[in-house]
Amino acid sequence: MFNQGSARMFSRCVQVLRRKLQVSQVRYLSDRGFNVPPSAEFVARVSGIATMGKLPFQSSAAGLDAAFIGVPIDTGTSNRPGARFGPRQIRSESFMLRAxxxxxxxxxxxxxxVADIGDVNVNLYDLKDTCRRIRETYREVLQTGCIPLTMGGDHTIAYPILQAVAERHGPVGLVHVDAHADTGDTSLGEKIGHGTPFRRCVEEGLLDCGRVVQIGLRGTGYSPDNYAWSREQGFRVVQVEECWYRSLVPLMEEVREQMGSGPVYLSFDIDALDPGFAPGTGTPEIAGLTPVQGLEIIRGCRGLNLVGCDLVEVSPPYDTTGNTALTAANLLFEMLCVLPKIKYYD
Structure with missing residues (x-):
């Protein structure tokens, strides 16, 4: 049985816990003035509005150093659709993330x-108009000095995003992680789609071609050397066979040297991972990277002058367990953790 002193102590503990719960039920700021997501120690993961990592929602990038933003399209997809639902599902699975x-x-x-600034208002009936909307939205985001962390959406979105990025930073280096080179010229007569963004970027001078690396490329091709065009531009091509059975830490040491101190954009297609790990995507290819290697690549970008990142091609209709979106959410968090000016504890 409690004595009177024990009862008073118990009452104080209950009051403290209630105060913590009340504070944690809203989006709040730390004593350092940064946005901090509420902890699952005090707020149920399944509660609240679905934002990336349970961060606050903000209607613009004003005042932010980095922002998560969704681009929900699959209009440029050549095979299985569904990537338009990717940002929503990534946000739902991101509730497992901690601080x-x-x-x-x-x-x-x-x-x-950092905050979640919602989705670009895309036009699902007109891909070219969607590209215009993306480009204009990202111009506004970048004008504030904010670094965008993008949830796709199919890989078409990299083209208009890089148009806006290059307007601000000039031609950028590119770390491109993917099963496919995405350097096709046309598909069914169309110049814009998820298989063509990086050819369009080269044609418009958006990339510093000597500072481009493509990692994880694989699968059957339309010619004996499906990656000849990339090599002709000066890209470093790392086919998946070079990645099998090994750590990618040494590779990323070379990539950091290649990228130098100039601005770099990181584009990660979830189909770079083997479909055994990430089946929820539109154009899966067997024998891909492992999630461990995906982490090694992103963590290997620490120290680069990253000016933007994306994670694309999550298709929830083919992600019956949610594991693909969960993996994507974690990879996006890892991208946040390697941005410039991030604090690391010893």
Whole structure:
């Protein structure tokens, strides 16, 4: 039985817990002035509005150092549709994320002001108009100095995003992780689609071609050397066979040297991973990268001058367990953790 002193102590503990619950039920700021997602120690993961990592929603990028933004389209898809639902599902699965990176000891929410700024208002009936809308939205985001972390959507979106990025930063280096080179010229007579974005980027001078690496490329092709065009532009092509059975830490040391101190964009197609790990995508190819290798690539970008990142091609209709979207959410968090100015604990 409790004595009177024990009862008073118990009452105080209950009051403290109630105060914590009340604070955690809303989006709140830390004492350092950064947005901090509520902890699942006090707020149920399944509660609340679905934002990336349970971060606050903000209607613009004003005042932010980095922002998660969705581009829900699959109008440029050549095979299985459904990527238009990718941003929504990634946000739902991101409730498992916590505030710190236990492996790298990164503390993004003690370093940068971050929020979820919602989705681009795309036109599902007109891909060219959608590209215009994406480009204009990203111009506004980048004008604030904010670094966009994008949830796709099919890979078409990289083209208008890079148009806006290059307007601000000039030609950028590119770390492109994918099963496919996405350097086709046309598909069914169309110049814009998820298989063509990086050819369009080269044609418009958006990329610093000597600072482009494509990792994980594989699958059957339309010619004996499906990646000849990439090599002719000066890209470094790392086919998946070079990645089998090994750590990619040494590769990323070489990539960091290749990229130097100039601005770099990171584009990660979820189909770079083997479909055994990430089946929820539109154009899967067997014998891909592992999630461990995906983490090695992203963590290997630490120290680069990253000016934007995307994670694309999550198709929830083919993701029956939610594991593909969960993996995507974690990879996006890892991208946040390697942005410039992130604090790391020793």
């Amino acid at each position: 710190y990176n236990s492996a790298t000891r990164a503390a993004p929410y003690e370093s940068l002001m």
